[in-house]
């Protein structure tokens with residue numbers, strides 16, 4: 001037996017705690033699953049292997065196989081793909097497309113709904129060629145189409161979507177060229193629908209259609225009154241900058257009637273915003289939209305398609321609540337509710353059932369990408385050991401602080417906290433004024449953190465925690481430096497405080513004991529993650545393992561397939577990460593495909609208009625000057641110039 005856990009005067013509660021500590025079962029896999037919530041947010045795509053690795057479920061012939069993401073990361077490294085690496089899993093994307101379409105099909109069958117479902121994937125959610133071509137391929141069976149919000153997105157869509165039964169829905173601000181391209185799509189036999197979203201746009205569309213001599217397929221985007229909640233509420237509702245008001249809708253209908261073109265108006269569209277956590281708001285908005293739909297039909301428009309926009313949410317924290325990073329409904333419930341509302345509202349109005357379109361993006365692609373990175377270093381904030389004795393000559397406040405540290409009990413924790421703050425502040429000003437030395441200042445900091453640590457441990461055993469001390473444990477955490485850039489790979493974490501599941505991808509049989517926040521390798525103070533998912537609210541730190549000297553420590557950030565890739569920017573000139581797609585062949589051997597090298601330093605510099613050749617010329621002449629001035633031998637010049645050139649060719653992240 002080692003030394004006793006508590007000193008001789010421990011309380012009764014201490015005794016019980018000691019017993020619990022000594023008899024507690026050792027850390028098990030189950031504890032890691034619970035701690036990181038993987039069974040809640042993983043949606044069965046992600047799990048934990050008996051060896052303690054995070055696994056991803058991939059298709060192997062006709063069955064499924066769980067593959068360790070840790071081994072995938074090692075495999076990527078062996079192939080020369082340095083961390084950070086973004087892994088894409090095509091099987092997950094396919095399975096989401098199937099799930100959405102089959103869920104709608106099931107609801108339609110069970111309710112006896114007379115229309116169909118036709119999804120369109122909004123290109124802006126993940127524009128990567130590999131993703132778009134896979135959606136077109138896997139969605140073909142369901143005639144799953146695309147939504148384009150800009151000219152460039154339409155151009156991309158027209159390159160891949162050639163199924164005449166699928167829809168291409170055009171939203172966003174449209175100039176003549178955008179409209180012409182959409183009309184040419186119609187000429188080529190595709191179903192391209194131009195959605196009018198601002199007053200005045202209709203005139204332009206009609207005149208371009210006349211010129212191109214095609215009959216356009218038109219839609220109207222309406223501005224709903226129904227409010228929603230979540231991060232993106234401003235993109236729907238009265239305040240939305242998009243969509244037509246009731247008055248503008250009647251004006252549009254009048255214009256179409258005047259031109260004898262009411263039969264071109266086929267679609268009604270609205271978009272409440274992305275990540276709608278509450279099914280109630282989805283139902284309210286849809287009911288309102290159905291009223292507009294019925295009225296347009298009554299006005300004599302052709303109609304036939306009801307496009308309910310995006311908003312189908314992802315349960316990032318796994319809590320199944322209406323919290324912003326969650327949702328209180330399943331995909332299946334969503335489909336049932338949508339079909340049921342459209343059916344009951346329109347039946348009551350005696351209107352035929354339309355084709356239902358949803359522009360679900362996030363829910364289709366979020367699960368299919370995982371960012372993996374290695375931890376470079378830890379800054380251990382809380383110092384737990386302090387010297388037994390202080391030098392006789394040191395300042396009396398230091399001795400007082402030391403005394404405070406010695407005498408902490410549950411009873412005086414609050415008082416000790418106040419004293420510690422007081423002495424720390426006083427000692428700080430003594431340092432500023434030159435009264436104490438750097439050595440004394442450093443000692444003061446150490447003792448101060450020792451006091452805070454001790455208070456945190458004490459509060460953990462208290463039934464009632466004084467107000468000043470609640471949340472004090474939040475200040476005690478380590479900083480783990482991750483080899484990635486939040487600005488490049490996780491822009492929504494920085495811009496709108498979105499939460500993503502984050503966890504180690506191995507060592508899950510070991511107990512993680514260090515409360516940590518994550519810092520990236522940009523030198524920006526915003527380059528950190530200090531809010532983590534939790535079933536109850538948000539955690540301010542994440543428990544992680546200590547680093548081992550002989551093994552790298554890898555973390556994964558999950559559910560990053562939607563919006564994160566192209567919103568990212570070049571903060572501190574960290575560029576695109578390496579990307580690789582993973583699948584299994586029929587024997588279950590891992591296939592690494594579509595390997596995309598991340599940006600090199602030369603790439604990112606050229607994005608901001610540097611010319612790499614000119615940089616090399618400049619550096620060479622600097623080196624030559626050093627040789628002339630005899631600061632360098634010619635041989636050293638060669639070595640230094642080579643290092644500069646290798647730096648330009650290299651990855652922007654930490655390499656070794």
Ligand SMILES: *Cc1c(COP(=O)(O)O)cnc(C)c1O
Nearest residue numbers: 271274275310311359360361362
């Ligand atoms: C962004 C956007 C979407 C995608 O919404 P998700 O919530 O990701 O499904 C759909 N439609 C429009 C008009 C959008 O702007």
